[in-house]
Amino acid sequence: xxxxxxxxxxxxxxxxxxxxxxxxxxxxxxxxxxxxxxxxxxxxxxxxxxxxxxxxxxxxxxxxxxxxxxxxxxxxxxxxxxxxxxxxxxxxxxxxxxxxxxxxxxxxxxxxxxxxxxxxxxxxxxxxxxxxxxxxxxxxxxxxxxxxxxxxxxxxxxxxxxxxxxxxxxxxxxxxxxxxxxxxxxxxxxxxxxxxxxxxxxxxxxxxxxxxxxxxxxxxxxxxxxxxxxxxxxxxxxxxxxxxxxxxxxxxxxxxxxxxxxxxxxxxxxxxxxxxxxxxxxxxxxxxxxxxxxxxxxxxxxxxxxxxxxxxxxxxxxxxxxxxxxxxxxxxxxxxxxxxxxxxxxxxxxxxxxxxxxxxxxxxxxxxxxxxxx
Amino acid sequence: xxxxxxxxxxxxxxxxxxxxxxxxxxxxxxxxxxxxxxxxxxxxxxxxxxxxxxxxxxxxxxxxxxxxxxxxxxxxxxxxxxxxxxxxxxxxxxxxxxxxxxxxxxxxxxxxxxxxxxxxxxxxxxxxxxxxxxxxxxxxxxxxxxxxxxxxxxxxxxxxxxxxxxxxxxxxxxxxxxxxxxxxxxxxxxxxxxxxxxxxxxxxxxxxxxxxxxxxxxxxxxxxxxxxxxxxxxxxxxxxxxxxxxxxxxxxxxxxxxxxxxxxxxxxxxxxxxxxxxxxxxxxxxxxxxxxxxxxxxxxxxxxxxxxxxxxxxxxxxxxxxxxxxxxxxxxxxxxxxxxxxxxxxxxxxxxxxxxxxxxxxxxxxxxxxxxxx
Numbered sequence: 105x106x107x108x109x110x111x112x113x114x115x116x117x118x119x120x121x122x123x124x125x126x127x128x129x130x131x132x133x134x135x136x137x138x139x140x141x142x143x144x145x146x147x148x149x150x151x152x153x154x155x156x157x158x159x160x161x162x163x164x165x166x167x168x169x170x171x172x173x174x175x176x177x178x179x180x181x182x183x184x185x186x187x188x189x190x191x192x193x194x195x196x197x198x199x200x201x202x203x204x205x206x207x208x209x210x211x212x213x214x215x216x217x218x219x220x221x222x223x224x225x226x227x228x229x230x231x232x233x234x235x236x237x238x239x240x241x242x243x244x245x246x247x248x249x250x251x252x253x254x255x256x257x258x259x260x261x262x263x264x265x266x267x268x269x270x271x272x273x274x275x276x277x278x279x280x281x282x283x284x285x286x287x288x289x290x291x292x293x294x295x296x297x298x299x300x301x302x303x304x305x306x307x308x309x310x311x312x313x314x315x316x317x318x319x320x321x322x323x324x325x326x327x328x329x330x331x332x333x334x335x336x337x338x339x340x341x342x343x344x345x346x347x348x349x350x351x352x353x354x355x356x357x358x359x360x361x362x363x364x365x366x367x368x369x370x371x372x373x374x375x376x377x378x379x380x381x382x383x384x385x386x387x388x389x390x391x392x393x394x395x396x397x398x399x400x401x402x403x404x405x406x407x408x409x410x411x412x413x414x415x416x417x418x419x420x421x422x423x424x425x426x427x428x429x430x431x432x433x434x435x436x437x438x439x440x441x442x443x444x445x446x447x448x449x450x451x452x453x454x455x456x457x458x459x460x461x462x463x464x465x466x467x468x469x470x471x472x473x474x475x476x477x478x
Numbered sequence: 479x480x481x482x483x484x485x486x487x488x489x490x491x492x493x494x495x496x497x498x499x500x501x502x503x504x505x506x507x508x509x510x511x512x513x514x515x516x517x518x519x520x521x522x523x524x525x526x527x528x529x530x531x532x533x534x535x536x537x538x539x540x541x542x543x544x545x546x547x548x549x550x551x552x553x554x555x556x557x558x559x560x561x562x563x564x565x566x567x568x569x570x571x572x573x574x575x576x577x578x579x580x581x582x583x584x585x586x587x588x589x590x591x592x593x594x595x596x597x598x599x600x601x602x603x604x605x606x607x608x609x610x611x612x613x614x615x616x617x618x619x620x621x622x623x624x625x626x627x628x629x630x631x632x633x634x635x636x637x638x639x640x641x642x643x644x645x646x647x648x649x650x651x652x653x654x655x656x657x658x659x660x661x662x663x664x665x666x667x668x669x670x671x672x673x674x675x676x677x678x679x680x681x682x683x684x685x686x687x688x689x690x691x692x693x694x695x696x697x698x699x700x701x702x703x704x705x706x707x708x709x710x711x712x713x714x715x716x717x718x719x720x721x722x723x724x725x726x727x728x729x730x731x732x733x734x735x736x737x738x739x740x741x742x743x744x745x746x747x748x749x750x751x752x753x754x755x756x757x758x759x760x761x762x763x764x765x766x767x768x769x770x771x772x773x774x775x776x777x778x779x780x781x782x783x784x785x786x787x788x789x790x791x792x793x794x795x796x797x798x799x800x801x802x803x804x805x806x807x808x809x810x811x812x813x814x815x816x817x818x819x820x821x822x823x824x825x826x827x828x829x830x831x832x833x834x835x836x837x838x839x840x841x842x843x844x845x846x847x848x849x850x851x852x
Contacts, residue, residue: 231736358732358744361755362605370732370753379748381735 110186116170117142118186122204123165126463129201134459156464176306180280182207191215199324199350203303207279210299214270219249221322223340224258224332225365232258232333235357237265242383244269251325254287258332263290267297275302276318277310319343327390328353334368341368349471353389355380421457425449429457437474484560490544491516492560496578497539500837503575508833530838550680554654556581565589573698573724577677581653584673588644593623595696597714598632598706599739606632606707609731611639616757618643625699628661632706637664641671649676650692651684693717701764702727704754708742715742723845727763729754795831799823803831811848
């Protein structure tokens with residue numbers, strides 16, 4: 105599918121669809137593939153949710169609210185990039201649950217360059233911050249854009265180090281919501297010299313669950329992620345986990361076992377991440393790791409399986425098929441492929457039944473194309 | 479070969495043979511295998527050296543000097559253990575260049591127990607020392623003896639941590655020569671509670687080249703070695719290299735890239751050593767890693783290929799064979815196996831020619847059964 109710009113009506117429909125209840129990115133692309141357009145999908149949504157077992161009618165995201173969101177975006181100087189548009193980050197586009205729409209402030213040209221994420225502890229040590237800043241600068245000198253999450257500590261140090269060469273901050277709330285507030289100045293500097301992106305609506309404060317979702321965008325934008333200091337069970341490890349699921353390289357800076365802030369990074373190394381003392385440990389490990397390539401190589405063409413047209417022709421699932429699939433679902437995540445193998449119905453039919461269940465609010469999606477009942 | 483004690487005459491001959499010019503451990507065992515006894519080998523030594531191209535006659539180590547060494551050992555309260563004797567450390571016995579004779583002060587029973595080496599930087603940080611001491615104690619609690627080199631820093635901390643549970647110091651000079659002198663008290667404590675061993679003659683000050691040779695004994699005694707802090711190109715890395723050549727596990731404690739003392743340990747991890755934050759990272763990796771086994775399992779029977787009897791019957795090499803072999807030798811180390819493959823003479827003949835060259839002072843042996851001309 106060649107990159108193309110959405111027209112204003114399509115953009116509004118995309119926004120209404122992704123903001124509608126129980127529609128996540130994976131569902132969004134499935135609906136697009138199934139019905140050919142966001143507008144057609146919106147029409148079918150209530151019926152699908154109903155077939156999935158939903159009692160109360162599903163309310164679509166109101167057109168007026170979507171129009172207000174677009175106006176608010178314009179007010180804060182942000183643009184909305186749709187998946188498939190020329191500026192949409194190519195590495196992120198290859199991810200299953202890439203945001204269908206990304207709000208951007210700053211220079212969208214940065215999104216097309218090869219990027220490395222640098223993430224780590226908020227309560228980082230002085231040494232950890234120094235390492236993050238120095239390595240981010242060095243990555244910049246080698247032609248890489250540095251992505252991170254604008255958090256305290258390692259994230260802020262990484263953005264600072266790469267401010268001159270190119271850095272992208274991915275926010276968990278709206279593209280205009282600076283969190284933590286102490287990073288307001290850094291935020292302004294990134295808007296001026298780099299780029300800030302977000303998938304949540306303008307003005308939206310981040311909820312706790314938005315941070316891990318944001319982390320999948322940080323890793324998705326990047327060829328690899330570098331974890332500088334990370335405690336056990338920290339957000340940086342979630343980003344590393346996403347990176348692995350997305351087929352990206354994971355790098356970690358080792359540290360003393362006496363420092364609990366290093367435990368997560370050491371653990372990553374123990375489980376296969378590349379032990380990293382300088383960018384010399386990173387660059388040769390990247391796909392096409394040459395510096396010149398990093399500067400000049402165009403992104404690979406992206407043609408994922410859910411490219412939105414033409415619409416698929418899938419019959420309406422029979423109740424027997426639906427029953428078979430639901431019977432095999434439980435609270436423990438199961439791979440969709442496994443469901444297809446076990447139920448004697450077509451893959452497209454399984455996808456449709458899962459879609460209905462999700463729209464009815466009965467299904468949860470997990471990394472690795474797994475699903476569970478709620 | 480069942481363990482047996484040497485009689486006093488044999489012990490004296492062993493000592494004379496290993497102390498004779500150009501006789502290293504590998505040559506020692508080859509001579510024993512070839513001639514059946516140290517006494518027979520001593521008789522043949524001058525002739526072999528002569529055939530290897532030596533001009534000046536080779537002087538054997540004088541009987542009187544060997545007797546004096548035995549008397550000196552008794553004076554400092556040390557005993558001399560021969561390879562194959564019941565107290566000889568079983569893990570070390572399996573190493574190609576195990577010392578034929580080991581001087582021991584302290585409790586020789588420790589030598590039969592499963593051991594882990596803990597080694598590292600002399601200029602270790604306070605944190606590094608603490609880690610070494612704590613992990614040595616913890617290894618002791620789990621039934622392991624801790625071996626090290628009585629150096630400043632990590633070595634001393636490791637010995638201290640395992641003083642109560644069992645520790646072995648391996649010295650580079652004579653078994654009575656404390657180096658560095660500041661560790662005199664620690665030395666005395668180890669003699670009292672643990673064991674001190676050495677392969678060099680009593681009273682001999684260590685030369686620089688004795689330290690790497692000593693390190694092969696530290697790793698050879700041990701199922702695995704733990705490197706706590708080690709700069710690039712440090713002695714601890716030599717010990718790790720020996721450990722790998724000897725088929726032992728290598729463990730390393732990670733540290734900040736900003737601390738040059740951690741660079742060597744980090745590099746070991748990068749090249750496959752187990753990242754180690756606590757003994758929980760060590761014990762499961764050891765052969766038969768169960769704790770109870772560590773306490774009770776007897777050593778595996780050792781029957782290396784150079785078991786000293788019966789004598790081999792190898793003809794005297796023809797000059798053509800000798801010429802062929804020498805032609806393929808140079809200053810770059812070459813594997814003995816490769817020589818055997820390339821020259822059309824028997825392996826035993828190649829070994830004999832190399833033996834002659836070594837006794838003539840023209841050959842150097844390297845790890846991995848490699849040799850080069852001097």
